[in-house]
Amino acid sequence: MRALGVYVGDLFDRSDADGTGALAEFFVPVLKGWATEDALLVTSDAIQVHGDMGFIEEAGVAQHYRDARIMTIYEGTTAIQANDLVGRKVLRDSGATASALFAQIDETVAALRAAGTEVATRTGDRLARAVGAARSATEALLGFGPSRDAYAGSVPYLMLLGTLAGGWMHALAVVAVADGSRDDAAARVANADFYGAHHLPRVHALAETVAAGEIG
Secondary structure, X not given: OHHHHHHHHHHHHHHXXXXXXXXXXXXXXXXXXXXXXHHHHHHHHHHHHHOHHHHOOOOOHHHHHHHHHHXXXXXXXHHHHHHHHHHHHHHOOOOHHHHHHHHHHHHHHHHHHHHOOHHHHHHHHHXXXXXXXXXXXXXXXXXXXXXXXXXXXXXXXXXXXXXXXXXXXXXXXXXXXXXXXXXXXXXXXXXXXXXXXXXXXXXXXXXXXXXXXXXX
């Protein structure tokens, strides 16, 4: 999440000079919605890890959960952010910005495969499958147009893009440390491998939900 936040901040800093403004704006609802929803899950896990002590005030983690709970509400609820993403960031430009993002991820996949290490190759394969699912979900939204079918999948689509972007950030880290010269190389590679195995697969389920539209 932090890596994505830094990346999006950098996009805004560079937007006037190199035309990255559309991508920066595209990521605003994704970053706000995905990061706050995942923060809620993380703080819930913290309570679970502490057991009974996590639920009562003595441990202090219950306060973290309450603080995280409001984050999905203020400055636009997750659903409002998701509607903005689908309506203004995808449908309005016929998916052009999303396609540009996916093309950048394709470049990272190529760089991972060129790195040649076992984890880099595995990460590249996982990321390639995930971006393929994201493309399919985006095509489904464009096919629905501005309809209830499109907006029924808006929150899953936001979470899909956030999860995909998280995997992309990890993948970029794998590329950056591919030569093994950095002290934190092993940790970054291990983190990316874990994320790719345990988090990135969610993209595929979310893509199916988006493509289903409004059922019934």
